[in-house]
Amino acid sequence: MNLFLSRERESSFIVREIKQILQYRDEDDAIHLYIYIYIESREAIGSLNINIVYPQSTKKQSNNNITNPLQEMSDYHKLVENLTEEQILAKFPDVIPLDTRPNSRASGNSDLSARDQKAFTGHNETQIQLMNENCIVLDWNDNIVGAATKKTCHLMDNIERGLLHRAFSCFIFNDKNELLLQQRAKEKITFPLLWTNTCCSHPLSIDDEIGVKHPGDLSANVKGVKNACVRKLEHELGIPQVETLTKGSFHFLNRIHYMAPCNDPEKVWGEHEIDYILFFKVTKGMELTVKPNVNEVEDFKWVDCNTFKDLLNDTENYSFTPWFKIICENYLFNWWNQLEDLSNVENDKNIYRML
Template sequence: MTSDEHVVLVDRDGRALGTAPKTSVHGRETPLHLAFSSYVFDSDGRVLLTRRADHKLTWPSVWTNSCCGHPLPGEALDRAVVRRLSYELGLAVESVDLMLPSFAYRAVMANGIVEHELCPVYRVTVDAPVTPNPDEVGETLWMPWKEFAEGAQNGLLAISPWCREQVPLLTELGADPLSWQPAGADALPPAARP
């Protein structure tokens, strides 16, 4: 991340309100802003989990879904997913599928720092090795989706708060993550539509 990277601020209806420096929006009064989460799967339906780097401002050292991030102002969300997967995990992906177009959450860390995001969720399939960027990722782990989903929903796995909220919604799409039916881009919030 460059020091001048901006995020898109949004209202409750998902309309863009402007931008703000990324460094200024993660604190005790975090405004709602546009983000994304992605879940990377291999051809066996295993999901790639990542442990956030120890020095991350929000939820350091916590296990979570494959990759999260923020689109740059004017950047399509699917392109942001591709960009961040390359940067954080060294993955070259061709396409991403929109799964949960209107997911949003607010979570507060023990130290009072707040995450407040309108955060559409994407599925990505890969057939390539992962090369984690230590600036972003402390560790990676491939896990069968069924095992991960059950552990996440039963509280047996310590995972990020957004991931804990996303997993039940994803399981509603079906038992096999490779057969989930994508949503159309027209279902995205206005600020995220191409």
């Protein structure tokens, strides 16, 4: 399918056309066709080529799961999908069942086993203590199984056996539609010195952030994730909670499910998350205070869309986290184009599998 646009037509026309294509859903808001859109735009000519590839099957997806239909299901995908709550608890004895989990941010156990000492060798003491935080362990459908420490959830030994937890990725845009990027501090145990979106972290297994065991309309989970995000924006970037609550608004976009080993030489650490994607739009005429915690953030910058595209292509000077690259490759620029009105893309109930 080709759309040919004259030079006289405004760029807003292009955005409207793309939005119409991306909104192809049925009356129940279920996606029957998984649509891939590849866009090539040449400013001098003003043409826009859109190729749409349809999968062989249009069978309705169940459990709000969307998987690339042109990609063969991996063994890891099958492993994680088939793990029941009972199997997860039996397979990972460090996971505390939901009914008995402590309503506390961290386990409080600072004693390190010989194995832990080896894994933490050379790492920053503050970051080691943060690995005691209690993350939310999940099954395939984002149902809560229990709680486990950040350390337990991020060891590749556990990830390779299917352990999955909840996370969030926040993107803050100022009133100029510039995105706030951060470079993770060199002290970070996972993915140090990589550039990423504004804030990436985890809701904890505490009442204000955990949500509900079986997500229905997702509102409780999204509320918990937003509470966690407000907390972490202050911790990492020094953005006062009162400013986050009064100088802008959160928008929940969707959830992605991915797995990625860390960039540490020994491959001890990694991520396996259902990641809630949040946009935060600063109110017109307002600014956020940004005073980064040097133990969390090495550097930060506000970038417009074109500048950011240049950074993505500057592979000699910029390296990015795996989840951020997934979001950029699949969603970010479409969402960025719709910042003024996100109603067509927010509150997507599907889980997009990137395994």
